[in-house]
Amino acid sequence: MISTDRDRRGSPYDLFSARVRDNSDMQKKKTLIIVVSAPSGSGKTTIVDNLLEEMTALVRSKSYTTRAPRAREVNGEDYIFVSKEEFKTKVKEGEFLEYEENFGNCYGTSSLQVKEALSAGQDIILSIDVKGARRVKKAFPESISVFIMPPSREVLEERLKNRKTDEKKDVLLRLEEAEREIAARDEYDYLIVNDNLEKAVDELKSIIQAERENKS
Ligand code: ADP
Numbered sequence: 001m002i003s004t005d006r007d008r009r010g011s012p013y014d015l016f017s018a019r020v021r022d023n024s025d026m027q028k029k030k031t032l033i034i035v036v037s038a039p040s041g042s043g044k045t046t047i048v049d050n051l052l053e054e055m056t057a058l059v060r061s062k063s064y065t066t067r068a069p070r071a072r073e074v075n076g077e078d079y080i081f082v083s084k085e086e087f088k089t090k091v092k093e094g095e096f097l098e099y100e101e102n103f104g105n106c107y108g109t110s111s112l113q114v115k116e117a118l119s120a121g122q123d124i125i126l127s128i129d130v131k132g133a134r135r136v137k138k139a140f141p142e143s144i145s146v147f148i149m150p151p152s153r154e155v156l157e158e159r160l161k162n163r164k165t166d167e168k169k170d171v172l173l174r175l176e177e178a179e180r181e182i183a184a185r186d187e188y189d190y191l192i193v194n195d196n197l198e199k200a201v202d203e204l205k206s207i208i209q210a211e212r213e214n215k216s
C-alpha cells in the first residue's frame with residue numbers, strides 16, 4: 001500500500017579525501033547496486049520505503065550519520081546514528097565505501113553492508129547525495145543511478161515545510177543545495193519526476209525489473 005506521509009520512525013572533518021576504495025570485485029554479475037539521489041524533501045525516502053514493501057531480494061543501505069534523529073526515525077532502521085567521534089573512527093578504519101558532509105553533518109555508506117547484500121545475492125539501494133553517487137559510480141561502474149526530481153521548486157519547499165522535520169534555516173539550506181543537485185541530474189542513468197507517489201514508485205520498480213532482466 002502506498003503511504004504519502006511516511007511513518008517516520010548535526011562539523012566538518014578534514015579527512016575527506018581519497019574516499020573511494022577499490023571495490024570493483026565486490027559486485028557480482030547478477031546483483032544490482034541502485035543509487036537514488038534527489039534534493040532533500042523530494043520524496044526519495046518515501047518512494048524507497050514503499051518500493052521495499054513491494055519488491056523482494058532488495059535491501060536498503062542504512063547509512064551512518066552524525067545528524068540527530070528526527071521524530072519517529074529509528075536508529076538502525078532509517079540511519080545508524082553515531083557521534084562525530086564514532087564517525088571519525090569509522091573513516092580512519094576505512095569502513096565507508098563513500099562519505100560526505102551535508103548540511104553540517106556527516107553521512108557515510110557502509111562497505112560491509114554493500115558487500116553482505118551482494119554476497120547474499122540481494123540487490124541494494126542507496127539513497128545518497130550527488131557527490132556520493134559519483135563516488136559509487138566510480139567504484140562500481142555497473143551501478144544503476146536514478147535521480148528523483150520534485151515537480152517544482154515550490155512543491156519542494158512545500159514538502160520540506162509540511163514534513164516539519166527541519167528548522168526554517170535548514171529548509172533554506174536544503175532549498176539552496178537543491179539547485180546544485182538538480183544541476184547534476186543529467187549524470188544519472190534514469191530520471192523520475194515525483195509528482196505522483198504511486199507513479200514514481202512504479203517507475204522505480206520498472207527500472208529495477210528491467211535492469212534485473214538485463215543482467216540475468
Ligand atoms: P527525502 O527523503 O527526499 O528528503 P521524504 O521522503 O522525506 O523526502 O519526503 C518529503 C515529504 O514529501 C514527506 O512529508 C512525504 O510524505 C512527502 N511526499 C513524498 N512524495 C510525495 C508525493 N508524490 N506527493 C506528495 N507528498 C509527497
Ligand code: 5GP
Pocket residue numbers: 037038039040041063064067098099100102107108109127128129130131132133
Ligand atoms: P537527510 O538529513 O535529509 O536525511 O539527508 C541529507 C542528504 O544526505 C540527502 O541528500 C541524503 O541523500 C544524503 N545522504 C544520506 N546518506 C548518505 C550517505 O551515506 N552518503 C552520502 N554521500 N549522502 C547521504
